[in-house]
Amino acid sequence: MFQGKKILLAVTGSIAAYKAILLVRLLTAKGAEVKVVMTPAAKDFVSPLTLSTLSRNPVVTDLFLGDSWSNHVMLGRWADIMVVAPLSCNTLAKMAAGLCDNMLLASYLSATCPIAAAPAMDEDMWLHPATRANIRRLQEAGVHIIPVENGELASGLSGEGRMAEPEHIVAFLENVFFSKKDLAGKKALVTAGPTYEPIDPVRFIGNHSSGKMGLALAAELAGRGAAVQLVLGPSAIHVNIEDVEVHRVTTAAEMFQSCQEKFRDADIAVMAAAVADYTPAHTASEKIKKTEEHLRLELVKTKDILKSLGERKTKDQILVGFALETQDEKQGALRKLKAKNADIIVLNSLRDEGAGFGFDTNKITIFEKSGEEIAYGRTSKQQSAKDIVDRIVKMLYD
Ligand code: CTP
Secondary structure, eight states, rough: OTTEEEEEEEEEGGGGGGGHHHHHHHHHHHHEEEEEEOGGGGGSSSSHHHHHHHTTSSOBBOOOTTTEEHHHHHHHOOOSEEEEEOHHHHHHHHHHOOOOOOHHHHHHOOOOOEEEEEEEHHHHHHSSSHHHHHHHHHHTTTEEEEEEEEEEEEEEEEEEEEEHHHHHHHHHHHIIISSOOOTTTTTEEEEEOOOHHHHHHHHOOOOOOSSSHHHHHHHHHHTTEEEEEEEOOOOOOOOOTTEEEEEESSSSHHHHHHHHHHTTOSSSEEOOOBOOOOEEEEEEEOOOOOOOOOOOOEEEOOOHHHHHHHHHTTTOOOEEEEEEEEHHHHHHHHHHHHHHHHHHEEETTTTTTOSSSTTEOEEEEEEETOOOOOOOSSHHHHHHHHHHHHHHHHHHOO
């Protein structure tokens, strides 16, 4: 995919700049020709010598060399793709405002190629309204924002804002710029995360779902060209993916309602949320006091979203459900396939190590309406999402 592609890597002043070294290596190993442009501040974090040695090209940092002017238009026109990684808060703001006081910004403003950027900053900065507005401005200008990751930050705190790992940046570039857009023009509905069913104003019944599998599916569907509506339960994940419109809901009833409206236009619906099966019959309007020795909660069944969509789906719509089982896994999955009129049921068993809630990995078996059964080995949730979407695409076009 990258063979012979010209990539302009733009490095800004951020602790994450050290990852640019690995990024150059990964891209050149895949056959890309890489040139690097740096901001003056980036030189404090990573040496131009290292980057020029690895890219086998001189690194450009200055608008002026001695008394000569360097041609900033050249780099942006030379590249097939420009990747800003890491994108610091400062350079983000300058790019959003159209400032041009260094070579990197001049290259950005004169680039004629597609541009991707991998932000890197502390969580507070990442979530600040000014940063959010700057990110939106860049997206409006057509810049593809590579989602930030969650984890240890330069400040020593942990949270969102970490630059995507170099492998993930490469995967993003492959997905956005080189992948087959086999779902172009299609619309997809995805549910993800848990639901919270309120008992009183401070308590709820919830579950351990992180929303990661649904998010990976939404990203994969969008990466392959679909316009995605993601109905997301109360999950801590922050979603910032192009072509994914997020609708936050809390309860099973709200998720049901949101899906009913969106399913009408959907070609594909993937129900990856862990929806509560029961909800309190009454929600107390005041906090329940600890007065009685026993407290009885009356629960009533929630509406089954997957089943309701299965009842009204047309022959052109593909409906995918999940089955999370702890025993008699295969029978459970096959029962759900039939009872909910789904086209695909994805089984994960809580008995499999590294599968299910909270993990970054998954181990799935796919059961299809045709009787086909495909078992996959333990892999990342991103890879599981690819495997599931491959089956959807096959079903859609075969
Ligand atoms: N599901 C749903 N609406 C509900 C409950 C579940 O849409 N009210 C969907 C889930 O998103 C999932 C599938 O149904 O895609 C199966 O969920 P699961 O909890 O495994 O099964 P249940 O139908 O709840 O059956 P059981 O509790 O008997 O296993």
